[in-house]
Each structure stands twice: as structure tokens, then as C-alpha cells.
Amino acid sequence: MTAKPPSPIMSIGKAAGPSTLDVSVGPQHPGSGHCRILIRVDGDYIVSADPDIGYVHRGCEKIAEYRNYVSNIPHLERPNISDAIHLNWGYVLPIEELQGVAVPPRGRYISTIAAEMNRIMSHLYALAIMQGVFSGHTTIFMWAFGDRDLFIELAEMLTGARLTYSFLVPGGPRRDLPLGFEDRLSKLLDYFEKRLVEYDRIFFSNPLLIARSKGVGVLERRDAMKLGVVGPVLRASGVKYDVRKVEPYGAYDDLEFEIPTFEEGDSYSRFMVRFEEMKQSVSIIRQALQKIPKGPIARKAPLVAPEGEATGRVESSRGEITYMVMGDNSDKPYRVKIMNGSFRNLIALPFLIRNVRVADMPIIYGSLDYWPVEADR
Amino acid sequence: MSQSAISKEEVTVDQLKARFPKAIKETKVDRPHRVTVNFEKDQIQDIARFMNDELGFDHVKGIAGVDSPAQKKIEVLYFAGSYCKPEINDLIVVLKTELPRDNPTIASVVSIWESAHFHERETFEMFGVKFEGHPDLRKLLTLDNWEGPPPMLKDIKFPEIGQR
Numbered sequence: 426m427t428a429k430p431p432s433p434i435m436s437i438g439k440a441a442g443p444s445t446l447d448v449s450v451g452p453q454h455p456g457s458g459h460c461r462i463l464i465r466v467d468g469d470y471i472v473s474a475d476p477d478i479g480y481v482h483r484g485c486e487k488i489a490e491y492r493n494y495v496s497n498i499p500h501l502e503r504p505n506i507s508d509a510i511h512l513n514w515g516y517v518l519p520i521e522e523l524q525g526v527a528v529p530p531r532g533r534y535i536s537t538i539a540a541e542m543n544r545i546m547s548h549l550y551a552l553a554i555m556q557g558v559f560s561g562h563t564t565i566f567m568w569a570f571g572d573r574d575l576f577i578e579l580a581e582m583l584t585g586a587r588l589t590y591s592f593l594v595p596g597g598p599r600r601d602l603p604l605g606f607e608d609r610l611s612k613l614l615d616y617f618e619k620r621l622v623e624y625d626r627i628f629f630s631n632p633l634l635i636a637r638s639k640g641v642g643v644l645e646r647r648d649a650m651k652l653g654v655v656g657p658v659l660r661a662s663g664v665k666y667d668v669r670k671v672e673p674y675g676a677y678d679d680l681e682f683e684i685p686t687f688e689e690g691d692s693y694s695r696f697m698v699r700f701e702e703m704k705q706s707v708s709i710i711r712q713a714l715q716k717i718p719k720g721p722i723a724r725k726a727p728l729v730a731p732e733g734e735a736t737g738r739v740e741s742s743r744g745e746i747t748y749m750v751m752g753d754n755s756d757k758p759y760r761v762k763i764m765n766g767s768f769r770n771l772i773a774l775p776f777l778i779r780n781v782r783v784a785d786m787p788i789i790y791g792s793l794d795y796w797p798v799e800a801d802r
Numbered sequence: 803m804s805q806s807a808i809s810k811e812e813v814t815v816d817q818l819k820a821r822f823p824k825a826i827k828e829t830k831v832d833r834p835h836r837v838t839v840n841f842e843k844d845q846i847q848d849i850a851r852f853m854n855d856e857l858g859f860d861h862v863k864g865i866a867g868v869d870s871p872a873q874k875k876i877e878v879l880y881f882a883g884s885y886c887k888p889e890i891n892d893l894i895v896v897l898k899t900e901l902p903r904d905n906p907t908i909a910s911v912v913s914i915w916e917s918a919h920f921h922e923r924e925t926f927e928m929f930g931v932k933f934e935g936h937p938d939l940r941k942l943l944t945l946d947n948w949e950g951p952p953p954m955l956k957d958i959k960f961p962e963i964g965q966r
Contacts, residue, residue, distance in 0.1 A: 479943035487954060491964035650885040653861030653917025664885050671892040672835050736836060736894055747863050747881065757966065764864030764881065771920055801943055
């Protein structure tokens with residue numbers, strides 16, 4: 426590798442030479458969704474990559490201006506069906522701030538339990554598809570997908586839906602914990618903790634995976650901060666930043682957990698951050714089940730939000746997700762701005778997929794856990 | 803929050819006001835962790851450079867456009883945050899400026915905040931805001947055959963999904 430260019434992503438569209446070839450990867454589902462990456466290759470090396478996104482752009486922000494606050498919830502969580510609670514929660518927080526509604530403690534605990542279950546599900550999805558399939562490891566694909574379904578069943582028991590829950594509305598969650606839920610969830614966590622050990626043995630300690638992902642796609646700490654990446658991608662580069670700690674919401678203030686970080690910044694450490702986070706999520710859910718107070722779960726919130734703007738954020742599975750909601754004294758938002766993890770991590774794609782072998786591209790792409798629909802909105 | 807000490811939100815506001823007494827028109831500490839700063843659009847690069855180099859706000863989380871046809875303006879909001887300074891990494895500083903609706907032009911901050919690259923492209927596409935000096939200002943999300951004004955402007959209406 427030569428010296429670092431002064432500006433990391435300025436090399437997009439680097440001039441073609443006599444030995445280069447332009448290849449379009451996607452948009453017909455290169456693995457995780459619908460985005461196209463235009464790569465320019467020189468032999469087996471990728472010279473530059475230009476992400477061409479927007480194939481699943483739905484105009485969520487525009488539609489949100491036409492629907493009232495509550496009926497916005499289902500379509501605003503659709504962009505990421507594997508992480509619906511966080512997309513939902515991030516949107517509800519600024520509305521509650523505008524309306525001055527405080528969620529009762531029990532409601533905050535239930536939201537936290539649902540969110541951490543969702544984080545495990547999303548990381549299992551990432552483990553199965555983005556990490557397992559992309560590195561050619563079929564066993565972990567089957568295992569992680571199978572175990573994810575057990576969490577999905579419990580999520581269905583809690584919210585009534587498998588993936589798109591629309592569970593949180595301004596004021597609190599829609600339902601209390603159903604009868605027998607706590608018991609089933611703690612049994613599932615016992616089972617899942619044993620499975621995590623097996624995951625480690627078959628996948629994370631697998632010499633093939635280590636050979637393919639260690640030292641591949643290194644994002645150094647300095648670059649990670651400069652590019653403004655978020656979530657596991659940022660924490661794998663050694664930056665301890667997690668919204669659950671820097672600006673606690675829900676019940677995270679009362680619960681004890683660690684923020685796993687790694688120093689290497691390569692694809693392997695991005696895999697490992699998610700793996701360690703699942704262990705933390707198990708511990709968070711256990712504590713929350715133990716500490717959950719009795720009382721009301723939600724307060725009644727008005728349908729109208731006053732004039733003004735509020736910004737709320739949560740730590741989704743793909744990193745900080747920030748919503749800016751602008752009210753205008755009506756039942757519809759004047760403007761909703763979504764700043765999510767996938768769109769902010771997009772910038773790492775052309776930066777990392779450069780001067781690497783073509784065969785390393787799926788590993789790097791998978792390690793970013795980029796979700797095209799979330800980025801396109 | 804404790805009443806005795808000056809909060810870090812106020813410290814940030816004071817530092818910005820002291821450095822740019824003319825360009826910064828209005829500042830507001832909305833609540834803990836949130837600061838809003840209204841400024842003159844000509845000074846965006848200087849403010850960004852000062853925030854990046856001296857205050858430690860090293861990235862933008864997003865750039866939002868807000869269209870107000872009645873006041874004939876487009877507001878541009880930069881959501882700046884910090885990774886390198888743990889003591890201020892819970893703050894979001896919202897830098898807010900107004901552009902005329904007929905010619906929304908502002909200097910690009912990509913040379914200072916690399917993270918703004920795709921956010922500026924998105925705002926250019928959705929609101930028609932021209933970011934001068936952006937290295938690669940192209941469409942990003944809409945189809946290549948999208949004709950007409952930028953889709954997030956309020957003149958573009960979608961009666962089939964509802965009324966506003």
C-alpha cells in the first residue's frame with residue numbers, strides 16, 4: 426500500500442487506464458439487498474469503488490410529512506425489518522420530547538427488553554448472512570438463522586408480529602409483558618448462552634475465517650472518526666462510543682453493561698464486536714427482567730405535536746440512529762429527518778474497498794453490515 | 803443538572819459566540835445534550851473549521867434541508883458531534899442557516915468534515931441546495947429519469963398519499 430491520500434474518498438471515479446475494467450456489482454442482490462457498487466479493477470485488485478444506491482428508495486421522509494404521527498410508525502420502521510424496534514424508538518423519542526410526555530418506568534424497561542432482543546436478532550442475521558454466507562460458511566448460516574427464529578417467536582408473543590412490530594407509540598409500548606413471557610425468555614437466554622460458546626468454536630475460532638478476515642479492510646481509528654462511521658464499525662476501530670452510554674434512554678441508565686471495542690479495525694474485529702454485543706445484550710435482558718418495576722406501562726400522548734423541533738437518538742444494531750422531527754401544531758410532522766447507521770457507514774465502503782483483492786470485497790461488505798433499504802429510506 | 807457550574811452546552815455556545823460574534827445570530831441550549839446555533843451562511847467553512855480543529859466536533863451525523871415556501875427560504879441544518887473528545891461526545895450541535903429559495907447555494911464542508919460527503923449529495927438532490935466545492939456533487943437516491951424540481955420541496959405534492 427502506498428501512502429494515504431490526503432482525502433480518503435476523493436479517489437471515487439479514478440481515471441480509467443489501459444489495464445482497468447469497470448465491473449458492476451449488483452443491483453440484482455449481491456447478497457444483502459439492492460445496491461450497486463461500481464468497481465474498477467486492475468487485474469485482481471480493485472482500484473476504486475463507487476456505491477450507487479437508491480434502488481430501494483421509498484421516500485420515507487416525504488411520506489412522513491403526509492401522515493399523522495402515529496400512522497407514520499409502521500412505514501418508518503419498514504426500512505430495516507431486522508431492526509424495527511430501534512427505527513421505531515428513535516422516531517418516537519423526539520415526538521415525546523416535543524409533546525412533553527414521559528414514559529413510565531415499566532414501559533421503559535419493556536422497551537429496553539424488546540430493543541435488546543431485537544439487537545440479538547439483528548446481529549444473528551448479520552452473523553448468518555453478512556458474515557456466514559459471505560465467507561462461505563454454511564453451518565453458521567443455518568445455526569444463527571435457526572436460533573434467530575426462537576427470538577422471533579418470543580417477539581411475536583410480546584408484540585404480535587414477527588419482524589415489524591410497531592410496538593412503541595408516543596407514550597410507551599403498546600402491550601405489557603404477556604403471561605409466561607419472562608419465564609420463556611430466561612430459558613431461551615440460558616440456551617442461547619450455550620450456543621454462543623458453540624458459535625465461537627465453529628465460526629470465530631475457525632482458522633479459515635481468521636485467514637480471510639484478519640487484517641482485511643482495516644479502518645484505522647483516525648479514519649473512522651473522520652469518516653463519521655457509527656456502531657460496530659466505529660467500535661471495532663477502537664472508539665468507545667455508544668448512545669446507550671453517552672446519552673442513556675430507556676432503562677439503560679439503571680443497567681450495567683460494557684461497550685465492547687477492538688483496536689484492530691479489520692473485518693474480523695467488526696465481526697467480533699457484534700459477537701461480544703450479543704453477550705452484553707443477554708446480560709442486559711437478564712438484569713432488566715430482574716429489575717423491572719410494577720406500574721403503568723404507558724401514558725396517553727396527544728395526537729398533535731406543538732411547533733418546534735426535537736432530535737432524538739438511539740443505538741440501533743447498525744449504530745446511532747438520529748431522528749429530527751419538526752412539528753407545526755398539527756397532527757402531521759412538518760419534517761422528519763432520518764440519520765441512520767447504514768447511510769453513515771456508506772462512506773466506509775469506497776474507502777475500504779480500494780486496493781484490495783476482488784475476493785475480499787464480500788468480506789468487507791459483510792463486515793460493515795450495510796442494509797441498503799435502511800440507507801435509501 | 804447542577805445550577806452552580808456552567809454546563810458544557812453553555813461553554814460550547816460561549817466559545818462559538820466569542821469566536822464569531824457577527825456570523826452567529828442566535829444560540830439556544832434546547833436541553834441537556836442539544837445546542838442550536840443560527841449563523842450566516844457565508845461563514846460555514848470558518849465555523850466548521852473552528853469546531854473541528856479547536857472544539858473537537860469531528861464529524862457530522864447528517865445534513866437536513868427544511869423547505870419553507872411561505873418565507874421563501876430553505877434552511878440547512880448540520881448535526882455535528884464529537885468522537886475524539888469523550889467529555890463532549892454526548893452533545894449534538896445543530897448548525898442552522900437560511901438560504902434563499904430561488905438560489906440555495908452554500909460552501910461545501912467536505913474538505914473539513916469528510917463525513918458530510920454523502921449527506922451533502924443527498925441534500926443537493928432532495929432540496930436542490932448547491933454545495934460549492936463538493937468534489938462529486940451528483941444525484942444519489944432518485945432514479946436517473948427523475949425530472950422536475952427536487953422531490954423534498956413542498957411544491958412537490960403527492961395527493962395519492964394524503965393532504966397537507
